Amino acid sequence: xxxxxxxxxxxxxxxxxxxxxxxxxxxxxxxxxxxxxxxxxxxxxxxxxxxxxxxxxxxxxxxxxxxxxxxxxxxxxxxxxxxxxxxxxxxxxxxxxxxxxxxxxxxxxxxxxxxxxxxxxxxxxxxxxxxxxxxxxxxxxxxxxxxxxxxxxxxxxxxxxxxxxxxxxxxxxxxxxxxxxxxxxxxxxxxxxxxxxxxxxxxxxxxxxxxxxxxxxxxxxxxxxxxxxxxxxxxxxxxxxxxxxxxxxxxxxxxxxxxxxxxxxxxxxxxxxxxxxxxxxxxxxxxxxxxxxxxxxxxxxxxxxxxxxxxxxxxxxxxxxxxxxxxxxxxxxxxxx
Numbered sequence: 001x002x003x004x005x006x007x008x009x010x011x012x013x014x015x016x017x018x019x020x021x022x023x024x025x026x027x028x029x030x031x032x033x034x035x036x037x038x039x040x041x042x043x044x045x046x047x048x049x050x051x052x053x054x055x056x057x058x059x060x061x062x063x064x065x066x067x068x069x070x071x072x073x074x075x076x077x078x079x080x081x082x083x084x085x086x087x088x089x090x091x092x093x094x095x096x097x098x099x100x101x102x103x104x105x106x107x108x109x110x111x112x113x114x115x116x117x118x119x120x121x122x123x124x125x126x127x128x129x130x131x132x133x134x135x136x137x138x139x140x141x142x143x144x145x146x147x148x149x150x151x152x153x154x155x156x157x158x159x160x161x162x163x164x165x166x167x168x169x170x171x172x173x174x175x176x177x178x179x180x181x182x183x184x185x186x187x188x189x190x191x192x193x194x195x196x197x198x199x200x201x202x203x204x205x206x207x208x209x210x211x212x213x214x215x216x217x218x219x220x221x222x223x224x225x226x227x228x229x230x231x232x233x234x235x236x237x238x239x240x241x242x243x244x245x246x247x248x249x250x251x252x253x254x255x256x257x258x259x260x261x262x263x264x265x266x267x268x269x270x271x272x273x274x275x276x277x278x279x280x281x282x283x284x285x286x287x288x289x290x291x292x293x294x295x296x297x298x299x300x301x302x303x304x305x306x307x308x309x310x311x312x313x314x315x316x317x318x319x320x321x322x323x324x325x326x327x328x329x330x331x332x333x334x335x336x337x
Contacts (some may be wrong), residue, residue: 001030001031001032001073001074001301001304001305002032002034002071002072002073002074003020003031003032003033003034003072003073003074003075003076004033004034004035004036004037004068004069004071004072004074004075004076005033005035005036005037005047005075005076005078006036006037006038006065006068006075006076006077006078006079006087007037007038007077007078007079007080007101008036008037008038008043008044008047008078009038009043009078011078011101012036012047012076012078013046013047013050015130015288015290015293016076016078016293016297017033017047017050017051017054017055018054018290018293019290019293019294019296019297020033020054020055020297021054021055022290022294023294023297023298023301024055025055027294027298029298029301031297031301033051033055033059034059034060034071034072035059035060035061035062035068035071036048036051036059036060036061036062036068037061037062037063037064037065037068038061038063039063041063044061044063045061047059047061048061065087065090066090069090069091069094069096070094072091072096073096073097074096074097074098074099074124074300074301074304075087075088075091075096075097075098075099076099076101076128077091077098077099077100077101078101080167080168080173080174081103081105081106081173081174081175081179081180082106082167082172082173082174084100084101084103084104084105084106084110085105085106085110085111085113085114088100088105088114088125089113089114089117092114092117092118092121092123092125093117095121095123096123097123097124097125097126097304098114098118098123098124098125098126099124099126099127099128099297099300100114100125100126100127100128101128102127102128102129102183102184102187102319103175103179103180103183103323104127104316104319104320104323105323106172106173106174106175106179107323107327108320108323108324108327111127111316111319111320111323112320114316115313115316115317115320118309118313118316119309119313122309123309124300124303124304124309124312125312125313125316126296126299126300126303126312126315126316127315127316127319128296129184129187129188129191129296129315129318129319130288130292130293130296131184131187131188131288131292132187132188132191132315133288133291133292133293133295133296133299134288134289134291134292135289135291135292136260136289137188137192140192140251140258140260141191141192143251143253143256143258144192144193147253147254147256148227148253148254149193149195149225149227149228150227150228150251150252150253151227151228151229151252151253151254152228152229152230152231152251152252153189153228153229153230153231153249153250153251153252154230154231154248154249154250155185155230155231155232155233155247155248155249155250156232156233156234156246156247156248156249157181157184157185157232157233157234157235157246157247157248158235158237158246159177159181159234159235159236160236161207161209161217161236161237162209162236164209168180168215168236169209169210169212169213169214169215170213170214170215171213171214171215171216172214174215175215175326176203176210176214176215176216176217176219177203177215177216177217177218177219177234177235177236178201178203178216178219178221178234178326178330179323179326181234181235181236182201182219182221182232182234182326183319183322183323183326185221185232185234186199186221186223186232186322186325186326187318187319187322189223189230189232190318190321190322190325191318193225193228195225195226195227195228196225196226197223197224197225197325198223198224198225199221199222199223199224199325199326199328199329200221200222200329200332200333201219201220201221201222201326201329201330201333202219202220202333202334202335203216203218203219203220203333203334203335203336204216204217204218204219204335204336204337205217205218205335205336205337206218206235206237207236207237210236210337211337216335217235217236217237218233218234218235218236218237219233219234219235220232220233221233221234221329246261247260247261248260248261249261299311300312
């Protein structure tokens with residue numbers, strides 16, 4: 001299957017190229033990276049050099065999107081959020097399967113339109129939510145299924161500030177930290193609990209850049225299901241020079257608790273009221289380990305190869321539900337400086 005990557009920045013070079021290498025060279029999955037598209041020629045050159053060193057064959061680069069798409073059977077879109085819809089819509093019209101990095105689109109109506117078009121054309125539409133494929137969170141899912149819904153979940157993720165001229169500071173383009181980071185956790189909780197959720201949001205503009213350009217850089221998301229209360233704090237207010245992301249997640253059940261912090265350990269600390277205590281360790285990355293991206297791309301490939309497109313649509317539908325929850329909550333939220 002011929003794969004094109006549109007937008008070859010940070011996450012592509014840190015995760016997707018390594019995932020494609022592992023899938024093709026270690027697991028024998030018949031994917032071929034035909035090339036990458038980006039508007040930045042320097043970024044393209046860095047991508048080409050890394051891709052060819054990793055994969056051992058020539059990889060094309062493009063700055064003409066139409067010419068790039070003509071090469072592909074599957075396109076991975078990792079451009080700024082506000083551009084996802086137009087690129088994905090064009091790809092579907094050309095008969096190309098689509099994999100969208102999160103957030104999938106700026107607005108839920110755009111994702112709904114893409115999902116409807118993909119279904120009507122018999123094409124794949126997958127959304128990149130690697131935490132559902134992350135071995136650490138799969139452990140948590142298994143324990144939820146064993147012990148039942150938790151009583152309380154607390155999540156905190158601090159990411160470093162975007163650059164001052166970044167499109168992320170413009171609320172109409174990015175949705176601020178609420179959408180850019182919050183979508184990870186609304187989707188994760190939807191997947192973990194498989195239950196109707198209610199969501200409240202409050203957000204602030206903390207940094208000078210946030211106040212100048214308008215996109216909130218700190219938010220608290222409160223999710224409620226019939227059995228579980230979830231508090232999610234997301235921010236871009238990490239100090240300059242800090243790690244790119246720091247995540248802490250605590251889950252409390254009746255008689256047991258779990259803690260994951262990538263600042264302390266790359267795995268879970270699990271304790272029980274009986275006094276038992278143990279750790280489960282995995283390779284630490286600032287977001288999700290490479291294994292999560294490998295499993296996610298493999299899941300996409302298998303759905304396309306077998307024609308089980310419904311597997312991909314399930315993820316897209318959960319992402320759509322998460323976006324709608326965020327949008328509905330924002331109608332009544334308070335965003336202050």
